[in-house]
Amino acid sequence: MERVTERVMEQTTDDDADPRDSDLVRAALGRPVRRAPVWFMRQAGRSLPEYRALRAGVAMLESCRRPELVTEITLQPVRRHGVDAAIFFSxxxxxxxxxxxxxxxxxxxxxxxxxxxxxxxxxxxxPELTPEHVPDITESVRLLVAELGATPLIGFAGAPFTLASYLVEGGPSRNHEHTKALMHGDPRLWSDLCARLAQISGAFLRVQAQAGASVVQLFDSWAGVLSRADYERFVQPHSATALAAVADLGVPRIHFGVGTGELLGSMGAAGADVVGVDFRVSLRDAVRRLGPGYSVQGNLDPALLFAPWPVVEQRVREILDEGADARGHIVNLGHGVLPDTDPDVLTRVVELVHELSTR
Ligand SMILES: Cc1c2[nH]c(c1CCC(=O)O)Cc1[nH]c(c(CCC(=O)O)c1C)Cc1[nH]c(c(CCC(=O)O)c1C)Cc1[nH]c(c(C)c1CCC(=O)O)C2
Incomplete structure (x- = not known):
């Protein structure tokens, strides 16, 4: 744990109220932290009974458009687990x-x-997305930022490839065959489709950052189904456009995908400050592949949360140790929380990360 604590700086209380000075933002930018920041992808959602109670009878898409509901669901895991960030419920x-x-x-x-x-x-x-399409998103983010105080809010969007895969396949897909057929069979149309999606993703990130989100994450969950050559040719330029849409706002940008071990360098080069790493690649290898200019986020296997606690504890220790190779490390899972996860295990992981990384 030595190398973890080396990066931990003295606790300060002066500007604790500014989420832009939070450990999450500091780690994302490679600055010293008070303790390692930890949050979980899909922390707001089905693993929480209080979430299921609130969502009863309200369709998912409808719930995303009701600011009071969005605010409450986003805050639930922050209250329960004491995580270092809220992820916008959408x-x-x-x-x-x-x-x-x-x-x-x-x-x-x-x-x-x-x-x-x-x-x-x-x-x-x-059509292109304008802020007028999503006034409720602006309202939800504003409500949340007021409630969250010093805790940063992470805004997010789907990356053009992952969005395109849903649009082209018509739903979730194992092989992405229609998507790949379009990409290779009509590269012009593919490029125009992704350019449109990049505008929509970028504008959605921008709305959230302008309303007060302190960090943004671009989810390219399914990019790992591509070779590096295809990723660089058909996808990376569009993800770069989406990330560039918030470049002038100064919010750190996290770029995440699953099974992207071969793509990490290209995902960083798309314009990220932080690259998400799933559980298939060790953080140490990820740092080696990325080079020095990036922080990393990850990478506890969500399925390991079902194993006996000593297993989880050991793995968290290893991850903190490996993450110390990076200029900054945000502790997270390698993918989203599984619906049947015991929420108490998540709380214990947060406590453990904080205990191990506090001087
Ligand atoms: C691919 C993807 C989607 N949505 C998302 C991704 C990228 C992240 C990833 O790779 O997991 C991103 C997402 N979806 C949701 C969030 C909210 C914030 C959070 O992370 O807690 C976030 C960040 C809420 C949600 N999005 C969804 C739920 C479940 C809806 C419910 O409670 O009924 C939640 C809480 C629905 C959804 N939406 C999507 C899927 C695959 C599903 C699951 C379908 C199912 O198994 O029921 C598309």
């Missing part, structure tokens, strides 16, 4: 629905698009 398809795409989030399945996108004419169903 979904990657919310901006697509906001511009008029006919889709639904089906429980147990995920986003389902009524008419899959396959032809140039389909682009007409994908």
């Amino acid at each position: 979904d990657i398809v919310v901006p697509l629905a906001a511009v008029g795409v006919d889709l639904d989030i089906v429980p147990g399945t995920g986003p389902v698009v009524a008419q899959p996108f396959r032809t140039r004419a389909d682009l007409d169903r994908l």
Whole structure:
């Protein structure tokens, strides 16, 4: 643990109230932290009974558009676990629905698009996103930032590739065959589709950052199904456009995907301050692949949270130790919290990370 504490600075109380001075933001920018920041992807959601109670009878997409509900659901895991960040309660398809795409989030399945996108004419169903499409998002973020005080809010969007895969396949997909067929069969249309999606993602991130989110995360969850060559040719430029949309706002940018061990360097180069690492690659290897200019986020296997506590504890210790190789480390899972996770284990992980990384 020596190397973890070396990066930990003296506790200060002066400007504790500014989320831009939080350990999350500091770690993202490679600055010294008071203690290692920890939060969990999908921390707001089905693993919490208080979430299920609030959501009863309200459809997922509808719940994302009600500011009071969004605020309460976003705050639940912060209160319960004492995590170092809130993640905005929404979904990657919310901006697509906001511009008029006919889709639904089906429980147990995920986003389902009524008419899959396959032809140039389909682009007409994908107008650009303006802040006027999502006034409720601005309102929710403002309400949240007021409630959160010193705790930073992470805004997010889906990356063009992951969004395109839902639009082109029409729903979740194992092989992404229609997406890959379009990408390679009509590269012009693919590029135009992703350019439109990059505008939508970037604008959605910008709305959240301008309303007060302190950090943003671009989720390219399914990018790991691509070779590095295809990623760099067909995807990276569009993700770079989405990330560039908030470059002038000074909010650190996290870029995340699953199974992206071969893509980490290219995902960093798209314009990220932090690269998310899943549980397949050790943080030490990730840092080596990325080079010195990036912080890392990750990478506890969400399934390990079902193992006996000593296993979890040992792994958390290792992750903190490996993360110390990076200029900054945000402790997280390698992917989202699984629905049946015992919430008490998440709370224990937060306590352990804080205990181990506090001087
Ligand atoms: C691919 C993806 C989606 N949505 C998201 C991604 C990228 C992250 C990842 O890779 O896991 C991102 C997302 N979705 C949700 C959040 C909210 C904040 C948080 O992380 O806690 C975030 C950041 C809420 C949600 N999004 C969804 C839920 C579950 C809805 C419910 O409670 O009924 C939540 C809380 C629905 C959703 N939406 C999506 C899926 C695959 C699902 C699950 C479907 C299911 O198994 O029921 C698309």
